[in-house]
Amino acid sequence: MDSVPTIRQTDLALEFDTRPLKKRAGLIILATDHTTEPDFQRMVASEKIGLYTARIAFANPTTPDNLRRMQPSLTEGARLILPDEDLDVICYSCTSASVVIGDDVVALAINEAKPFTPVVTPPLAAVRGFEAIGARRISILTPYTIETSTPMAHYFSAQGFEIASFTCLGLDDDRAMARIAPQSLIEAAREATAGDADALFISCTAVRAAAAAPAIERAIGKPLVSSNLATAWATLRICDDTRPRPELGSLMAQPMGHW
Template identity: 40%
Template sequence: MKVETVVPRFELEHLAPAGRIGVVALATDFNIESDLRQLYPSDVQAFTSRVRNVNPLTIENLRSMAPGISAAADTILPGTDLDVIIYACTSGTVAIGSQRITDLVHQIRPGVAVTNPVTAALAAFDILEAKRISILTPYTDDVNRDVATLFTEQGYDVLNIAGFGFEDDTAMTYISPQDIQQAALKVCDPDADLLFISCTALRAAGVIEHLEATLNKPVVSSNQVLAWHSLRLVNYPQPVNGFGVLMAKHLAQ
């Protein structure tokens, strides 16, 4: 009997050739991977690690995630170059701070581009020339106050913010897209330049186009802006249709 070793060709460049995106998600987030699979084109892939989070969702508990971010980033395809690393928690970014998140990732993966839902949302507001915003979240009033304060301090006029009042991150994904859509139509102020739907756990990406058509203004969600911003960071050249004006008209610019 002849025994042979077959030597494969190693062609890493053919795996996610347009972008490898590392995602640090919450341990309880049911939704982020599902949304990103829809939002990313086929030649871009997301590779996920998870960081332990604690319920109830309060600013103090959100801050407690910070020590785990570096370790989570370290487990995403060790030894393989990533183009971008995402920290996928909007309220967690509000609590911890964008710069600290970037610093924690860079402790393990120096030099890689880092984004998060707040940084991505601010970039989207800028490119959409939006100054007056309405915000819909799944959070409690206490967390919403901190969210609104952050955007106000960045120079935006938060006309209103409304939440579903959830304290359990897992349960937030149970909110149906239909309920998100109905709440968004009710919450969006007529004078707002856009509506921001906050939280990576919310299944909002699929209702963005309908909301934009009804409201006649841009609508952005946490996962949509993460996909958009990370695609811009890898210089993705083509529009992505089906998820709102941001993805369709503001990628290759």
């Protein structure tokens, strides 16, 4: 028979910190997402910034209709991240869904659960990124089909950007998008970037463009703004991390004027 020791509860007076980490960044990501968490762990997480994630249901194929179906899940997804506690920022990590649902609608749904919390979406983060680097004429590369890419073209045009070229890869499964090899991304970026563009945007939080950002910028000779690079940059700046980190890509050396 095992001997059970006597357990004593100490009367030691404990001190408690307000938070385990100074800043809290929430992520709402797709159930199928392979890429956002590794990218944010590499670029955002630190001894001062903690990452807290909720996954919401998503069913491929990646079409505008399927993307819109995530909208009702946004509030509950936000509510599940540290319930009844404040966050400093929350990112909805889906570019194409943010475009078809709308940045403002996404923010309203998330703020229903987390009032007054800044909400980052990838397309709006890309807009702020282009503002930071002074780009007005852009090339766009997406992994999507033409159907899913078309709202993206309308979005950036409505934001006042000139689209020098727009290229898509024709994929409709975000799990396949996450498996595109970095060298293929570099080659696709080189082909997709117009000579007279100020910068290139690579859409989709599933695509591993942020990890390849320095190599892509060397290949195209222009700044890169990708979905995860832009959202990580915006998240850092909102969390008061202003360190320039150009080794992650030229955007990461820029301040953010406003959110």
